[in-house]
Amino acid sequence: MTSAVLIMLFAMTLIYTSVVSRIEAYIKMISAQGFLLFLIAITDIISDGQLRSTGTMIIAVETLGLKTLLIPWYMMRVIRENEITREGEPYVPHFASLIVVTLICVIGILPFALMDGPPPLFFGAAFAAVGTGFFIIISRKSLISHVNGYIIIENGIFLLSLGVAKDMPFIVSMGVSLDIFLGIFLAGVFVKRIKGTFDKDHIDSLTDLKD
C-alpha cells in the first residue's frame, strides 16, 4: 500500500517536470525522484528481508547518495557555473507537453493493469518515466534539459530493475553502473568545457556538424 502511494508520487513528479521551465526546478524534481526511489526500495524490497546486506547497501547508496544528492548537486554546480537558469523556448508549449506526459503515464500503466502479470503500478510507472524522458529530450532545446531527460529515463529503468531485484541483485548493480557512466560523461564533457567552447547552452550551438 505504501509503495503504491510512493509510486503515484513518482508519477506526479513526471507530470510536474513536463510543465516547469526553470532548470533548477527540474533538478529538484530529479532529486525528489531519487529520494522516492529510495523509499520505494526500502518499503518494497528491503523490508522483505530477502536481499542480502550488500544488495541493500548498494541500493541505499545508489538511490540516496548518487540519485538524490550527488548527481543533482553536480548538475546545480554546472548550471551555476554556466549561468543557465531557464529553458529557452521549448519546441512544444507547456500545456501540450502536460497533456502528452499525462497520456504517456496512462498508456504506460494501462496495458499492465489489463495484463495479468507483473505489478501494474511498478512497471507502468517505470515505462511512463522512460517515455517522459524521451519526450523531454525530443521537445526541449537545451543540452542540460537533455541530460535531465536522460536521468528521468534512468530513474524509470531503475524502478524497473527493482522489480526483478529480489531474484537478480546483479541487475541492480548494472543500473548503478549506468549512473556511474552518466557521472563520468557529465564530468568529462561539462566541466568548463561547454562554457569555454560555447557561448550559450542551447543545443542550437551544437549543430555545426551536418551534411
Added chain:
Amino acid sequence: MIAVILIFPVIAAAVAFAFKRQTLDRALMLAYAIVHASATVLLILDPSGIPFLSNEWTPYFRTDALCILFLAVLSVVYLGTALYSMDFLSHANAGKWNTYYSMFIMLFVGAMSASILTTHLGVYWICVEASTLTSAALVYFYRTRTSLEATWKYLFICSIGIALAFIGIILLSAANLRTNSLFFSDLYADASSFPRLTLSLSFAFLVVGFGTKMGLAPMHNWLPDAHAEAPAPVSALLSATLLNTAFIGILRMKKLADLAHLERFASMMLFTMGFLSLFVSAVFIIRSRNFKRMLAYSSVEHMGILAIALATGGGALIAMFLHIIGHSLAKASYFLTAGTIYDTYGTKNINEVSGVVKRSPVTGWLWILSFVAAAAFPPFSTFISEFLIIKELFSRHIVFTLLFFALLTAILFGIASKTLAMAFGKSDEKPVRTPVARYAPQIVFLTIIAVLGLYLPPPLHDMLANAAQWLKAGLSTSLNGAMK
C-alpha cells in the same frame, strides 16, 4: 591467454599515465598490439590442453566459434592502426594528449576484446558501456569545437542506446525467473520456455540498443559525426572493430530469438533496419561534401548489409562472416588513407582535394584500391561475400533483391565519383614523401582481402563455417521459414 588480453591494457595504461613519456606511450601501444595478436593466435590454436595457457580462470570469459573470428579481426586491425599511430602521433604535437591517446586506445581495445570474449549478457553490456566511454575520449582528441560536439552526440546517443538495451536485459531477466542467470548458455538452454511476448519486447529493446552502437539506421546519427571528427586511426578502429563488437551482441540475441521460435519477428526487424540503413547511406553519401563523413556513411551501408544477411540466413550466414572480415580491413585501410590525405591537404572537404595520385602516388593508389575493396569489386573478398548474400536473397525475395541492388548502385555511384575526383585531377603542389608507417598497414590489409577473394584457406573456411554453424545450432527448420 584471455587474462593477458584483458589485464595488459589496464596495467599499461596506468604505467603510461604515471610516466607520461611519449616514447614509452608508443612502445606500450605497440607492445599491446603484439601481445594481443600473439594471444589471439594462441587462442585460435586452442591451448586448452596446456595448463599454463588454459582459459579456465573465470566462467565469464571463454572463446567460442563466434568470438574467435571477431577477435582475430580486432587483432589485425589494431596491429595496423597501432603501427600507423606511431607516425601519426609523432606529427600530432598533442602534448599530454599523446599519452591520453595511447592510454585510451589500449583501454578501448581491451574493452572491445572483453565484450567479444564474454559469455554473460550483463558483462557484455558493461563492456559495451566501457568501450563507449574510452572511445569518446579518443573522439575528443583534437579538442576543437566540432570534436566536442561529436563527442557529446556520440556519448548521448549511445547512452540512450545502452539504456534501451538495459531495459531489454531487465525484461529478459523478468522472463527468465527459473534459472536467474544471464549466461548466454543458460539463456539458450531455457529459450523455449520463455513467455513469447516478453521475449519479443526484450529482443526489440536489445536490438535497438545494440543497433544504436552498431550504427544501424534510424539510430545512426552519432556515427558520421564521431567518425569524421576522430583522428584517422581512431575512425578506423571505430568503423572496423567497434561496430563489429556491437554486432556480436545482436548475433547472440538473434540466436536466442531463433531458439525461442521468434525468428520471423527477429528477421523482420533486422531486415527493416538493414534496408533503412542502406537507404539513409545512399541519400547522405550522394550529398556529402566531407570525405570522412562519406566513409562513415559507407560503414552504415555495410552494417545494413550485415543486418540483411543475418535476417536472410541460410547460405548468407557464411558470406556475412566473410563480409565482416572484408569490410573491416577495407574500411580500416580507407580511413587510414583518409587520415593521410587530411594531414597532407589540411582539409576534409572533397572539393578542395584533387590530384592525390600526383602528390603522393602511394596514398593516391591506396585511396583508389580501398574504394575498390569497400565497393565490393573483384578481386577483393567483399565481392564474393556480397555476391553470395545477393544470391541467397534472390532465392528468397526478388523484389527486395532489386531494391538492394538499386541502393548499392546509388551508393557506389556516390562514392566512386567523389573518390576518383579526389585521386586524379590537377595538383599544383610539390609531391610529398609518405612515411612507411602511413602506407604499410593499408597494403597489408588490402593484400589480405585480395588473397581471400581469390583463395579461401581451408582453416579460415572452417572458422567461418563453424561460426555460421554456431548461429544455426539447435534449429533446423526456422532458417527456411524466416523469410517466407
